[in-house]
Amino acid sequence: MKTEMPEVDRRMSHFETVCREEGLKLTHQRREIFREIAQAGDHPDAEVIYQRVRERVPTVSLDTVYRTLWMLNDLGLVKTLGSVRERTRFDANLESHHHYVCRKCGLTRDFVSDELDNIELPASLYSFGDIDVTHVEVRGLCRECARK
Amino acid sequence: MKTEMPEVDRRMSHFETVCREEGLKLTHQRREIFREIAQAGDHPDAEVIYQRVRERVPTVSLDTVYRTLWMLNDLGLVKTLGSVRERTRFDANLESHHHYVCRKCGLTRDFVSDELDNIELPASLYSFGDIDVTHVEVRGLCRECARK
DNA sequence: TTTAATGCAAAAGATTTGCAACATG
DNA sequence: CATGTTGCAAATCTTTTGCATTAAA
Secondary structure: OOOOHHHHHHHHHHHHHHHHHHOOOOOHHHHHHHHHHHHOOOOOEHHHHHHHHHHHOOOOOHHHHHHHHHHHHHOOOOEEEOOOOOOOEEEOOOOOOEEEEEOOOOOEEEEOOHHHHOOOOOHHHHHOEOOOEEEEEEEEOEHHHHOO | OOOOHHHHHHHHHHHHHHHHHHOOOOOHHHHHHHHHHHHOOOOOEHHHHHHHHHHHOOOOOHHHHHHHHHHHHHOOOOEEEOOOOOOOEEEOOOOOOEEEEEOOOOOEEEEOOHHHHOOOOOHHHHHOEOOOEEEEEEEEOEHHHHOO
16 A cells, blocks of 8 residues: 555655755655655554654654654645644534635635535445545635735 | 524424434533534634633533534534544645545545546635635545444 | 533643754755 | 754643533433
């Protein structure tokens, strides 16, 4: 389930290029933390990344992992799954619906779409398991944030 | 942006029915916490719900809000946006892709689909703001969890 | 009256921050 | 060598838990 080496190498050099462009130092820790995410196929969280990097860099600290992760996210080198630095939000609307989320302020609005509710999913998906619901999240910059 | 009253009332009576069926006590706190989510149009988090309920029930405590929220979630009376009781996960795959997520164990697998990448979104969406990316999350029970 | 639910306070967990020591460019 | 980065420890913030008290059925 790991990413293949040629792809990992491609990601590593992109990472190094972006860091140089931004004037960020290419430390041993940063390289190894990024490499870990670049080759992982399972979307690890900060703690898991920390444990894995520690096998190769025993002195790395958890706070460096966090700092690096957010730095990579700000540079657009990694993405986060689910909410970004946000708490769990609750919703009592049980009808099938989807969300528009502002990438900057987190504003979230419901929308419905019969078309989306009936999209055909790739057959390969069923090899992962069965399917209950399909939820579409549309991200963008909301009007309010665009004005500033 | 609040939910209209008739719909709130419908949700309230559904909530009461389910609680009775499950033998759960209909306390003042539970009613007001549920009402708050039922009428909110903005997907509040636990802290926000707590602050709003406190205006009407000044003695309510934050831990009761948390306990009630998870109870409602377990009963299927509310849903959570984003990850459920999970930490932020990271991903270095920047290509457009979607996720299959197991509702039980959180297993997450990437998948790609040209069809999904080209779905037509409702025009009304553009009234919220501009659109960067569309991400589809398919939820279900993975094979591993289904076997148990 | 019986039992479950609440509020409090304390614990646990996750993430962030200040700062001196250190490594990179 | 100058500056940005690290590791440590402590702080902060969010969520959970134990337990005596209270309220629903």
